[in-house]
């Protein structure tokens with residue numbers, strides 16, 4: 001049987017000022033084409049279907065378009081929500097969709113939902129694990145020892161009656177680490193993922209009984225521990241840090257138990273995201289002006305800030321997302337060690353020093369009072385720090 005694996009679609013997302021909905025439609029069409037060319041029977045969608053828990057009309061319309069096209073081509077859909085999705089909203093209509101072989105397991109009810117498929121070699125089980133938090137699992141298993149995400153996921157797997165002798169596939173949206181190494185982040189995952197990663201970390205050894213694990217959550221395509229446990233990565237570059245890194249669609253072919261072949265098809269975006277670095281004059285030089293329709297992140301090395309740089313740049317590269325500088329001034333700023341900047345300092349000291357560093361003069365009483373008020377509103381407890 002053949003599967004394609006996607007995740008972290010983040011439908012409705014934008015990049016700087018640019019709405020990506022047309023780029024997303026373009027890449028979904030390409031995914032459908034590749035699925036068809038490769039003779040895929042199913043698509044596994046590993047969460048973060050939408051960028052927001054209340055998705056835009058355009059985002060909902062696009063997902064509707066996607067699953068309709070897949071259903072029309074008789075490609076079965078297996079989908080779960082990620083941490084960006086609303087379980088309840090994604091649950092809507094899912095009972096009816098099953099008539100069209102669109103299986104969305106959106107609500108966590110303590111066990112993995114299992115869907116059974118058949119091919120010439122017998123049955124193959126697809127298990128769907130919606131994004132879960134340890135607290136949700138504790139609710140269903142009050143007597144189990146669950147203090148980590150690893151224990152939470154282990155508890156759910158242990159209670160799902162999985163036969164390790166059968167062919168099993170899992171779709172999940174969690175932070176899985178392999179062989180003592182953290183997965184490589186793309187920078188566009190939500191801040192919660194970046195900071196809570198260690199707490200949420202699940203060892204890949206929990207997935208031994210699965211022939212393939214289709215993961216979502218991390219936006220950089222990569223395997224975790226073994227080739228059959230894999231993050232497809234997001235289909236588009238959603239962070240400026242991803243310039244120069246390609247995106248792939250894994251095509252998975254299953255044979256007998258334990259036999260899995262994985263091929264990676266490169267995805268080609270409607271507009272790439274490129275990083276340009278140099279002096280403004282050089283970057284706008286005619287011979288550099290290729291693929292001007294791409295999304296551009298430019299780092300200018302001019303020593304003096306250029307008035308209206310964005311407006312000038314967009315005349316040549318209309319989809320410039322961001323401009324920053326790398327020159328003597330920014331390097332000097334960069335040498336300030338911010339990791340220790342807050343150590344042992346009061347909020348007032350920290351803000352005053354920062355102000356002086358940026359503006360080269362003392363902060364006024366009035367400005368300091370405003371900063372304190374802003375910190376209080378933001379819930380920063382500066383009395384104790």
Ligand SMILES: [Mn+2]
Nearest residue numbers: 008048189217
């Ligand atoms: Mn995501």
